[in-house]
Amino acid sequence: MPTELWIKNGLVFTDAGFQEISIKIKDERIDTLVKDKAEPLKETNKNVIDASGCLVVPGFIDAHVHFNDPGRTDWEGIETGSRAAAMGGTTTIFDMPLNCSPSITNLHYLLEKKNYLTSLSHVDYALWGGLTGTNLESRAELAQMSDGIIGWKAFMSESGITDFSLVSPEGLKQAMQVAKEHNKILALHAEWEEEIVRLTTCYKQRPSVNERKAFSLSRPISAEEKAVNYALELAAKYGTAIHFVHISSAKVVAQIDLAKKSGVNVTLETCPHYLIFDEDDFLQQGAILKCAPPLRVREEVEGLWECLSKGMIDTIGSDHSPCLYTMKTTDTIWNSWGGIQGVQFTWLAMLDEALKRKIKLTHILPLGTSRVADRFGIANRKGRIRPGLDADLVLIRLDETTFADKKSFGFRNKFSPYENKEFLVKIKKTILRGKVIYDDQTGITKEKIGLCL
Template identity: 40%
Template sequence: MGATFELLIQGGRVVFGDRVEQADIGIREGVIAAIGKLPAEEAESVLRADGHVVVPGMIDVHVHFNEPGLEDWEGIPTGSAALAAGGCTAYFDMPLNGLPPTTTLAAVEQKKRLLAGRSNADYALWGGLVPGNLEELAPMAEAGVIGFKAFMSAAGGKQEGAFREVDDTELYRGMQEIARLGKILALHAESEAVIRALAADKARRGLSGPADYARTRPVYAELEAVRRALFFAEQTGCALHFVHISSPEAVREIGAAKRAGLDVTLETCPHYLTLTEEALEEIGPVAKCAPPLRTRKELEGLWQAIAQGEIDMISSDHSPCPPDWKASDDWFEIWGGIAAAQNSLELVLGEGHRVRGLELPLLCRLLSANPARRFGLAPCKGEIAVGADADVAVVEFAPYVLRREHLYDRHKQNVYIGKTMHCRVRQTVLRGTVVYDLRKGIVRPAEGRLLAPLPKGG
């Protein structure tokens, strides 16, 4: 008679949706088959997690892997390896900055071919809403995109054919169509009019340093765009998801809309929870992002919003580029993106639980359960439960200093190098298979699968 389980994760403290308790996890055919006190002799293989915490694998809804066309920026194998090493078992790839961007049915199918057999985690695709592609939205929805992404400010790509922002008319019409399709629109919400005027003023005065850049993207530019998008959503019935929200003021605005009945969620990112605007000077160009890093007051306000349940999820917004795109004295020319896909789970659990005392179930909801529910992947993804996919990370709460040699992404331009991290991923398990081990690295061939969402995020 064969073993009951292919893999048994034994001896760990398991983070469930509402509690943490000692339990073993029995896995059969990639699915959690039993939870409780389980004998080792019933398993083909045993993963000892004594003294460690077992958490649901992170679902990172916001990464940029840049294929096709810009593989020298990142690429699927290296980007997904970094995620796996950071305890992430599923991700959503953004429609930029590949060439062509994922804004047509043909581009969606091309991206699927590129991902097949090359990803170290499960994945889903965002489609893009850009000028002139309204008729492509329905075919992309039929092809299974998780939702659509649009920019309310300049999208940043300089190459011919790069992703472009929409104006208000294009945004409104796109939201009407996305509502009809029962999909979600993810928005980069910053006011292009505000940014352009402030940047022009800096240029006239010959100001191009890090503080000058940050002052051209103030909180009120984010807040104005959020309010405008919420108004459009009220008129069109379009479900919204705001990406990389950087200010507690915007969190409160979105929360008020949610309480008024709008179908809206928001994410923030680890860099807004761990870095302030001082990092622009101290760390340099690798810390440039959009929206920019904020003040200590705003950072603390975001943590308070997390504690109060006002933030829905946390994503990396991994936005890599070649080193020469970060090499300039002119901060308006430097590529705006932080590349830290590998560190999200460790930063959120370490800073949130070990430093601030927030409960692990709350933090794991932000990293895993809430993304799964919002985007139609629950109950198979996002929680440790019988019948769910066996996607987990084993985490050791012991400090270590992040070094460049720990990283798996392509260019390793990481804002956290030299930082003491408060916890560390020891193993990542994807559908019952150990894909990453701290001592061995990536230990399995790329076996990530395309994830199919339910209509309108379930």
């Protein structure tokens, strides 16, 4: 039977900005947008969600998570990772091809993972495929994989995962050709390996330098700049669509923006941790804030916000990269896992910071909704509140707060640099294809309805 649901009395974020309208949902999709004052509703309360006092925004799309499933579910798993995502208003995630075991570098592993994940996720999802130093020659198999992935991911520096090797400068040329040939975006972790190896060797031999500071110095902005510049040159040459992940510096954003204006098909993501935390936080707190590229000085954080305000940043992704707590409490920072658990708090943190900085929410919301959908080719289903699209919606209040303590964490391992932070916003409900999957009073639903895109 057809199912209908109305969402009334909210302030709805549409293509025209925030509007006082009602949303009619039918068979998992947005059917109609009705101006409340112009056409009063006559629906029964049974089929109505009262969004009074709430902003109603599109479900967020996180194009960068590591849920480690299958193979490393003690680190996370899609059940707990998607639970945390839903609790933070995210209704679609793109799962990276590494940190699961085995990494998704061939067709067999891709199909195996797709089959395994069926009925395990609270949110909709797509999968990245991996291009590495060992599979670039398998062109026929890569062609078969391309139909089942959202895009390709490659590392220009060591990934830290043994079965996901970096692509060399020469190999990157092949990766560009593979992505172009099958009309897929190539996402790049862009740090110049040669520089990192040289500096790491140097600073490991200098015990007089604080080791946390030494780690930061071993992965300087110049390593990002060099890798990004090289990749931009190749993208221009081959006509490849590329997407730089977790860019940490305003200098690099400006570099990419210049290439974009020259006609290179390029976009960039930054992460909330580069916009919230800085190098001093890392020096004080240590491994819980270790990531690569590392957190930068406060001047760079402010520079990223300036870039964001100018429209130079395309998307926000959590780069949720979980691990066991013991992998953070190692005897030296060099051996600790580099990754931050943040999928649940990405948009709580971003909206909180935007409010504090008096940045219009109409400016920041597209970075996790329409811009992601447009870039990755899913705008026919996701990213906007518009008739015909999936009814993925988030109800948010700006007059309630959220306190991040361990008992509120939805992800598996209960630690995060966001612990004990209070955000000036609250997620009231998360709706996936017309069904409430999270409610702040009743919690997450038991039924897992997430589908592979």
